[in-house]
Amino acid sequence: MKTMSAHIVVAGGGVAGMEAAGTLAGMGYRVTMIEKDDAPGGHLLQWHALFPDRRPADEVISHFRKHTEHPNLRIITGTTVEKVRNHGSGVLVSLSGGAEEQADAVIVATGFELFDAHRKEEYGYGIYDNVITSADLEAMFNRGLVAKADGSVPSRIGLVHCVGSRDEKVNNNHCSKVCCVTAVKQAIEIRKMLPSCEVFCFYMDMRMYGPYYEELYRESQEYHNVNFIRGKVSEASVNINNRLVIKVEDTLAGRPLKMELDIIVLMVGMEMAGAGMRLAEASGMKRGINRFLESTDHHYGNNLSGLRGVFYAGTCTAPMNITDTISHARAAVTETVKYLNSR
Amino acid sequence: MKTMSAHIVVAGGGVAGMEAAGTLAGMGYRVTMIEKDDAPGGHLLQWHALFPDRRPADEVISHFRKHTEHPNLRIITGTTVEKVRNHGSGVLVSLSGGAEEQADAVIVATGFELFDAHRKEEYGYGIYDNVITSADLEAMFNRGLVAKADGSVPSRIGLVHCVGSRDEKVNNNHCSKVCCVTAVKQAIEIRKMLPSCEVFCFYMDMRMYGPYYEELYRESQEYHNVNFIRGKVSEASVNINNRLVIKVEDTLAGRPLKMELDIIVLMVGMEMAGAGMRLAEASGMKRGINRFLESTDHHYGNNLSGLRGVFYAGTCTAPMNITDTISHARAAVTETVKYLNSR
Incomplete structure (x- = not known):
């Protein structure tokens, strides 16, 4: 395939960046992907299995490795994009370290x-050994062992939804979209790995909106006996037996609950990345009240930044699952190609 | 711009079809869009204002009219795609009426x-005058008058979420994604139009997952005094005063409720279109247990049909809001261009 003369810089090598960069390279454009970590992959590298089909994350990572192996695609790691600004007919891209790309x-x-779960101090993350995050639990799945800090087998695990989401106190009114379905997936995985362990999900609303999410939710109840308690956990502490105790208002039963648990899993939500916020600040890109990048239009301007030649892809604009992130990145490719054709 | 030789048929002239067809035409491809109704526009034509920004639907329709006015784009109305099948290196498309397109x-x-709300007989649609659907309510907004069938002003309106969604009895386990936020948008619109009218939303879970949905939900409570009752409505009837009565189990208060209402609005969900089901059946395209078209992969194959040269865009694959439909259609464009380049 011919190499077109246009050069596209993709800021970020997570799911959205890899999808966009690999696709544009495959179409014949010269692409430079800038990744802040040592290797592309983003959050996907931390994950064990993906909802709703419990596909191993490794398979999806392999797909993206292949997708981004292309002679037209140059990958620069350990680097961030600091600023973008219109320059001549193109965009001047300033990188950390001082280099520039036209x-x-x-x-x-x-x-x-x-x-960052430390910010919800009342849940005891970083204070009590057996309070972990959903990402920590994925790491346990990857090691093939869900255990308490002392190595013993847990008999009761509680998953707390909406940690850092829908919470005015931490300045996050937004829903992170993926925590409910992640909790259900993780609850099933725990029950399969440790059939004698009881699992409790503490939720505000079960937001199982995507294809096959509702089925997963039903499966978790009918076949895996996961317990769902509608209520917001107010605090976690440790009792004299060194067991975790949580306080929760059961809003369906209409009474306060106090429960002993061996492990508490905090379903941590999604926030705009710091690197993206600094880039937006330096470049004059607008952000919404949720701090994510604000496109020019909620409907058909969803990939448009308002800066000439600058497009948005993926979760820098809002929380999204992997499927929607890939679609959003492909949409960004379409908008970019349209723009390049029209110049 | 040059006209490329490739010819793409787009089956459907709703949001997804218009976005895909207009974009491909703009890129220089020859495009034929087949629309079953007299004009493109799809469901958007019925709508008054769109969530979450309450943008007038007319504005978005105008955008799409402009987007699909292109010399490369031929629009055939009053026609459906009956069957697609691989033929030589392309796809043979059979249209209703017997014509074919290569x-x-x-x-x-x-x-x-x-x-179809008639299918939930217990809610009395088609039986009681003042039981209407969310689409009927949009038509009232478009006329600028929310009134009872006898023309009088309602003082209590109830919005019933999840009608035809998350309901095994009508063979729809899936969540339709947009009804919760539509209900909140409609509740606010009623309260603005009729400030003395009380509005009640009966929900199972408030699925306000998208950008600014949660803010809209808060606004509806804090500034518009919309009442939210967590419970599934079991039936609607009419009492001796000719007023509607609903029975609902308030799952938060833990008690059964009986309420008098002037209008009941059934928030009708989304189902796979009949035309799409017939096309899938005739062409050997796979459908999921929710009857929507099943792509080859939940993650990166989201626009792929498994048939060579045939791609999926929008709500034929799953319920989606307009923003996600547009992204999904743009993603289909990317996948189509990739495919055409690789032949």
């Missing part, structure tokens, strides 16, 4: 960060 | 149908 178009795919 | 690629964008 691009015809830029796709911003700086992604999200997981909410 | 295409290099096909994008299936046959969309969704609203759940």
Whole structure:
């Protein structure tokens, strides 16, 4: 395939960045993908299995490795995009370390960060050994062992939804979209790995909106006996037996609950990535009240930054699951190609 | 711009079809869009204002009219795609009426149908005058008058979520994604139009997952005094005063409720369109247990049909809001262009 003369810089090498960069390279464009870590992959590298089909994350990573192996695609790691600005007919891209790239178009795919669970002090993350995050639990799945800090087998695990989401106190009113279905997936995985372990999900609303999410939710109840308790956990502590105790208002039963648990899993939500916020600040890109990048239009301008030649892809614009991130990145490719054709 | 030789048929002229067809035409491809109704527009034509920004639907329709006015784009109305099959290096497309089109690629964008509220007989649609659907309410907004069948002003309106969704009895386990946020948008619109009218939403889970949905939900409570009752409505009837009465189990208060209402609005969900089902059946395209078209892969194969040169766009694959439908259609464009380049 011929190499077109246009050069596109993709800021970020997570799912959205890899999808966009690999696709554009495959179409014949010269692409430079800038990744802040040592290797592309983003959050996918931390994951064990993906919802709703419990596909091993490794398979999807392999797909993206292949997708981004292309002579037209140059990958620069350990580097961030600091600023973009219109320059001549193109976009001047400033990188950390001082280098610059002249691009015809830029796709911003700086992604999200997981909410820092330390900020919800009342849940005891970093204070009590057996309070972990959903990402920590994935690491346990990857090691093939779900255990307490002392190595013993847990008999009761509680998953707390909406940690850092829908929570005015931490300045996050937004729903992170993926935590409910992730909790259900993780609850099933725990029950399969440790059939004698009871699992409790504490939720506000079960947001199982995607294809096959509702089926997964039913499966978790009918076949895996996962317990769902509608209520917001107010605090976690440790009792005299060194067991975790949580307080929760059961809003369906209409009474306060106090429960002993061996492990508490905090389903941490999604926030705009710091690197993306700094890039937006330096480049004059607008952000919404949820701090994610704000496109020019909620409906048909969803990939447009308002800066000429600069497009948005993936979770830098809002929380999304992997499927929607891939679609959003492909949409960014379409908008970029349209723009390049029209110049 | 040059006209490329490739010819793409787009089956369906709703949001997804218009986005895909207009974009491909703009890129220089020859495109034929087949629309079953007299004009493109799809469900958007019925709508008054769109969530979450309450943008007038007319504005978005105007955008799409402009987007699909292109010399490379031929629109055939009053016609459906009956069958697609691989033929030589392309796809042979059979139309209703017997005509055929030879295409290099096909994008299936046959969309969704609203759940037929008559099927939930217990809610009394078609039996009681003042039981209407969310689509009927939009028509009232478009006329600028929300009124009872006898023309009088309602003082209590109830919105019933999940009608035809998450309901095994009507063979729809899936969530339709857009009903919760549509209900909140409609509740606010009623309260603005009729400030003395009380509005009640009966929900199972408030699925306000998208950007600014949660804010809209809060606004509806804090500024518009919309009442939210967690419970599934079991039936509607009419009392001696000719007022509607509903029975609902309030699952938060833990008690059965009986309420008098002037209008009941059934938030009808999304189902796979009949035309799409017939096309899938005739062409050997796979459908999921929710009856929507099943792509080859939940993650990166989201636009792929498994048939060579045939791609999926929009709500023929799953319920989606307009923003996601547009992204999905743009992603289908990317996949189609990739495919055409690789032949």
